[in-house]
Structures are given as structure tokens and as C-alpha cells.
Amino acid sequence: MSMGHEVRYRVRGGRRLQGTVFVQGAKNAVLPMIGASLMAGEGRTVLRNVPIIEDVRRAVELARAIGAKAELHEAERTLVIDASSLDNPVLPADIASRFRGSFLFVPALLHRLGEAVIEGVGGCNLGSRNLDFHYNGFKRMGATVTEQVDDNGDGVIHIKAGDMRGATLYCDTPSHTGTENLIMAAALARGTTLIKNAALEPEVLDNIEFLRAMGAKITGDGTGFITVEGVEGLTAVEHTVMPDRIDAGVFVMAAAITGGELSLVGANLEHLGVAADKLEQMGVEFHQEGAVLQVRRDRTLRPINVITDEYPGFATDLQSPIMALSCLADGPSYIYERIFDGRFKLAGELAKMGANIEVDGNRAKVNGVTPLRGAEVEAHDLRCGSALVLAGLAAEGETTITSAYYLDRGHAHTAGRLSQLGADIVRETV
Ligand SMILES: CC(=O)N[C@H]1[C@@H](OP(=O)(O)OP(=O)(O)OC[C@H]2O[C@@H](n3ccc(=O)[nH]c3=O)[C@H](O)[C@@H]2O)O[C@H](CO)[C@@H](O)[C@@H]1O
Numbered sequence: 001m002s003m004g005h006e007v008r009y010r011v012r013g014g015r016r017l018q019g020t021v022f023v024q025g026a027k028n029a030v031l032p033m034i035g036a037s038l039m040a041g042e043g044r045t046v047l048r049n050v051p052i053i054e055d056v057r058r059a060v061e062l063a064r065a066i067g068a069k070a071e072l073h074e075a076e077r078t079l080v081i082d083a084s085s086l087d088n089p090v091l092p093a094d095i096a097s098r099f100r101g102s103f104l105f106v107p108a109l110l111h112r113l114g115e116a117v118i119e120g121v122g123g124c125n126l127g128s129r130n131l132d133f134h135y136n137g138f139k140r141m142g143a144t145v146t147e148q149v150d151d152n153g154d155g156v157i158h159i160k161a162g163d164m165r166g167a168t169l170y171c172d173t174p175s176h177t178g179t180e181n182l183i184m185a186a187a188l189a190r191g192t193t194l195i196k197n198a199a200l201e202p203e204v205l206d207n208i209e210f211l212r213a214m215g216a217k218i219t220g221d222g223t224g225f226i227t228v229e230g231v232e233g234l235t236a237v238e239h240t241v242m243p244d245r246i247d248a249g250v251f252v253m254a255a256a257i258t259g260g261e262l263s264l265v266g267a268n269l270e271h272l273g274v275a276a277d278k279l280e281q282m283g284v285e286f287h288q289e290g291a292v293l294q295v296r297r298d299r300t301l302r303p304i305n306v307i308t309d310e311y312p313g314f315a316t317d318l319q320s321p322i323m324a325l326s327c328l329a330d331g332p333s334y335i336y337e338r339i340f341d342g343r344f345k346l347a348g349e350l351a352k353m354g355a356n357i358e359v360d361g362n363r364a365k366v367n368g369v370t371p372l373r374g375a376e377v378e379a380h381d382l383r384c385g386s387a388l389v390l391a392g393l394a395a396e397g398e399t400t401i402t403s404a405y406y407l408d409r410g411h412a413h414t415a416g417r418l419s420q421l422g423a424d425i426v427r428e429t430v
């Protein structure tokens with residue numbers, strides 16, 4: 001993924017965080033919703049509680065590149081999309097290869113323009129990230145998928161919609177964006193689609209709510225078997241994006257790693273799944289007061305075993321943050337990453353800060369306690385970035401985090417929100 005501009009964060013650690021923080025809207029909910037809003041042939045979609053993150057900015061650019069009108073009102077955290085003028089099926093590499101969510105624009109292109117040309121798909125470098133469940137599903141519904149190599153030697157995928165009709169589809173594993181793309185493709189296809197082994201993530205369910213409001217006929221959400229009855233058209237509606245459970249999880253760990261006490265406005269303990277239980281075992285105390293989650297840690301951090309899994313299992317996007325936290329736990333922690341095979345570059349960065357982590361394939365052993373000290377480190381992906389900010393908050397001295405565009409892909413106003421809680425952190429563009 002190209003950087004565009006070089007961003008770095010500087011953190012001086014050692015301050016206990018205290019106060020109230022607002023959890024942003026969910027990245028992984030808003031991106032499929034932007035894709036879904038492009039399926040409405042007329043009218044204007046209004047999305048509220050939109051996180052002001054780089055992935056959303058890229059999605060707005062991409063929507064414009066294919067002919068839609070999109071206005072992001074940052075102060076109001078509101079996105080207005082008019083997709084009536086959609087006219088270009090090409091997802092250009094310079095935008096699309098910078099974020100994974102670009103692939104969620106494909107169903108709208110297939111239904112509105114009859115084809116999609118994908119010059120590149122981005123997202124974090126997490127090792128192998130296949131899209132075969134998506135392609136196989138589109139094909140079963142009647143599309144044809146071909147790959148050509150362009151003048152630069154890069155692969156370009158061409159999907160021709162043909163006559164899209166309902167089919168029985170499946171995911172080998174419950175893919176998050178795979179489920180969303182197949183639901184969107186089925187929503188405007190002729191007849192009934194059954195998707196087996198569908199994802200259960202809260203963001204997938206929020207996107208289904210949104211599609212339903214648009215007029216889609218979807219049942220079985222939250223069960224693993226989703227049925228979609230194709231409809232003639234979808235209408236533009238207004239929707240408030242759910243809170244970001246990963247953003248919430250990172251702030252929980254910011255409280256935990258600094259021995260602090262925070263009120264997280266909009267955080268939902270249930271959405272954290274097994275991560276909440278693991279954090280409790282480590283010594284974090286939670287108190288859900290309606291839609292506000294109180295969190296604090298004032299006892300010694302205990303070590304932990306983590307196995308990442310689909311929801312409600314331990315979210316892979318919180319695996320890197322908990323690796324940073326477990327450096328300060330009193331004893332060895334064991335982490336088994338089952339979803340992505342490229343997430344352990346973080347261990348090398350934490351080692352620069354004094355951590356002792358042994359990596360063996362998809363398994364890591366974190367030997368705590370190792371006090372952390374400031375260092376120059378690199379964010380290799382988004383969650384590596386969040387983890388390094390957490391480590392920096394607890395380290396003695398100054399930590400400089402480069403390649404921080406990755407962090408900005410998914411977290412809004414990181415420096416501003418942490419500073420308000422008492423952290424010493426600045427964001428710099430170099
Ligand atoms: C934009 C978005 O929502 N991103 C999230 C989404 O990514 P994303 O939707 O890409 O993740 P998936 O759930 O699809 O991937 C999970 C696993 O399935 C494999 N797989 C997936 C699709 C496919 O066609 N073939 C295949 O083999 C992947 O290589 C990976 O090992 O879910 C991930 C897992 O919760 C999160 O870390 C990402 O933040």
C-alpha cells in the first residue's frame with residue numbers, strides 16, 4: 001500500500017489516563033454501507049456517526065471516481081451520497097489499492113452498470129488475503145470473472161454481471177466482507193439466495209439493518225444461514241453507524257496499560273465478545289451503565305491466553321493491542337493468531353521497546369513483565385499502529401511511530417482523544 005503522505009506519532013509515556021472518550025463510528029460498518037448506498041439508483045443516502053478516518057476519505061474519493069456524488073461533512077460526522085449518476089465501472093488502483101473496503105463497491109457496480117473492473121484491492125498487509133469466496137459466489141449467481149495483466153504487469157480483474165440470479169452460496173470460513181458482498185449481490189438478484197456459514201460480526205448485522213431499511217429482503221442474520229429474496233430496487237435512506245468495537249477495545253486497553261479509569265461513550269461490552277472476558281481475566285474492571293462503559297485497572301496485570309476467532313471469538317483486530325498489553329503482565333502470555341498470518345511484525349517493533357516475545361509461526365509467547373522504554377518504531381499495519389501507541393503510553397521516554405497512515409486508516413483523532421484523557425501524544429506530518 002502506498003503512503004501518500006508520511007505521518008508519525010510521538011508519544012511520551014507514563015501518564016495515567018482518566019476521563020471520558022467518545023467511541024467513533026465503526027470502520028467495518030460504514031465501508032459496506034457506502035458500498036450499499038451506491039446500489040440506490042436515485043435519492044440521497046445520509047450516514048451519521050461516520051468515523052473521520054482515512055479509509056472513509058478514500059471511500060469518498062472512490063465513490064466520486066465511479067461517478068457518484070459524495071459529501072463528507074466532517075464536523076457533523078455525516079456522509080451524504082447520491083449514486084444516481086454512477087457511470088464508471090473502473091475501481092482505479094491509486095485509490096482502491098489503499099483500502100480493503102474498496103472491494104465492497106463491486107456489487108453496486110455489477111447491478112448498476114453490469115460490470116466491475118478492479119485494478120487493485122488494498123487493505124493491510126496481513127499475509128495472504130484471498131477473495132475466492134466473493135468471486136465464487138458472484139460466479140454462482142451468473143457473473144463471469146476474468147483476470148488480465150495490464151501494461152505494468154499488474155493483474156486487473158474484470159467481473160461481468162450477466163443476468164444475476166439467486167443461488168446457494170457458502171463461505172468456507174465465515175468471511176466478514178465476503179458475507180457482506182454476497183448479501184449485497186443477492187439483494188438485487190432475481191430470486192432467492194441462501195448463504196451458508198455467514199459471518200456473525202455486529203458490523204455485518206448493522207449493514208443488514210441498513211440494507212433492510214433500503215428495501216432489501218434479508219432473514220437469518222446472526223444465525224450463520226442468511227436468506228436473501230431479490231427485489232427490484234433499493235432506496236436511499238438515513239442510518240446511524242454503530243460504534244466501533246475495535247476502537248472501544250483499544251481505549252479499554254489504553255486505560256488498562258496506564259492503570260487508568262475511563263468512561264467510553266457508546267461502547268458496548270457485548271460487542272467485545274471474548275475480548276471482554278480476557279481483559280477481565282487480566283485485571284480490567286468493567287461496568288456497563290446503559291450505553292456508557294466504565295473501565296479501570298488498578299491491580300497487577302495478569303498474563304493471558306488468546307486465540308483469535310470470528311465473532312464472538314477474540315477479534316483478530318484486537319490481537320495486536322493485547323500483545324502490547326501483555327508485555328506488562330506478570331508472567332508469560334500465549335497468543336495464537338488463526339485469521340491472518342502476517343500480524344506478528346509487531347513483535348519485532350515491541351522488542352525495540354524492550355519486550356521479550358518469541359514468535360513461532362502463528363503463535364507467540366510474550367514473556368512479561370518487561371518494562372517498556374521509548375524507541376523509534378514502525379506501524380506495519382493498522383492494528384500494529386494501535387498497539388504501538390498503547391506501548392508508547394506505558395513506555396518510559398519518547399516513542400516515535402512512523403508509517404502512521406496505517407493507524408489513521410482506522411482510528412479518528414487519535415492524538416486529540418488521547419490528549420484529552422491526559423496522554424502526551426502529538427501527530428506530525430513530515
Ligand atoms: C473492511 C473489513 O471489514 N475488514 C475486516 C474484515 O476483513 P476481511 O473481510 O478481509 O476478512 P475475512 O473475514 O474475509 O477474512 C478472514 C479469513 O478468511 C480468509 N478468506 C477470506 C475471504 C475469501 O474469499 N477467502 C479467504 O480465504 C482470509 O484470508 C482470512 O484468513 O474482517 C477481518 C476479520 O475479522 C478484520 O480483521 C478486518 O478488519
Ligand SMILES: C=C(OP(=O)(O)O)C(=O)O
Nearest residue numbers: 100101123124317382383
Ligand atoms: C485488517 C483490517 O482492516 P482492512 O480489512 O480494512 O485491511 C483492520 O481493520 O485491522
